[in-house]
Amino acid sequence: MNGKIATYETQEVTVVAEVPHKPVILTKQLKADQGVLKAGSVIAKDADGNLVLYDPSNTDHKVAGVLTRTVDTNRNVNALVLVHGVVNGRFLKTASGEVDENTIKALEEKTIWTI
Numbered sequence: 001m002n003g004k005i006a007t008y009e010t011q012e013v014t015v016v017a018e019v020p021h022k023p024v025i026l027t028k029q030l031k032a033d034q035g036v037l038k039a040g041s042v043i044a045k046d047a048d049g050n051l052v053l054y055d056p057s058n059t060d061h062k063v064a065g066v067l068t069r070t071v072d073t074n075r076n077v078n079a080l081v082l083v084h085g086v087v088n089g090r091f092l093k094t095a096s097g098e099v100d101e102n103t104i105k106a107l108e109e110k111t112i113w114t115i
Contacts, residue, residue: 021085021086022085023082023084023085023086024082024083024084024085025068025080025081025082025083025085026065026080026081026083027078027079027080027081028043028051028064028065028078028079028080028081029051029077029078029079030043030050030051030052030071030073030077030078030079031046031050031051031052031073031077032073032074032077033073033074034052034053034073034074035072035073035074036070036071036072036073036074037053037067037070037071037072037073037079038067038070038093039067039068039069039070039091040066040067040087040088040091040092040093041053041054041066041067041092041093041094042054042063042065042066042092042093042094042099042103042107043063043064043065043066043067043079043081044058044061044062044063044064045061045062045064046058046060046061047060051064051081053093053094053095054094054095054103055094055095055096056094056095056096056098056100056102056103057096058095062106063103063106063107063109063110063112064081064083064110065081065082065083065110065112066081066082066087066092066107066112067079067080067081067082068080068081068082082112083110083112084110084111084112085111085112085113086112086113086114086115087107087112087113087114087115088114088115089104089114089115092114
């Protein structure tokens with residue numbers, strides 16, 4: 001007996017990104033007495049090597065990461081800081097209140113990508 005039972009069509013699949021990309025989050029020690037720093041705060045090293053809230057207008061500040069949780073630095077200086085991965089750009093905060101192209105570029109140089 002000869003007969004056609006079924007026809008199969010194949011499609012080529014190309015993977016262009018692996019989702020989800022796991023972040024790298026480390027415990028870092030922030031400079032004390034900065035007040036409450038909200039989750040999403042961009043953290044920078046200042047001229048003395050202290051971790052502080054990033055100020056885009058301060059040329060001594062070098063981006064170090066993004067806080068993943070709110071921290072009251074008057075009470076606790078240990079914080080979880082994302083140092084590699086993807087962050088939601090809507091929640092980013094800086095000392096100036098602005099997240100400009102230079103801030104995004106500085107984050108990308110640290111392999112922190114905004115969506």
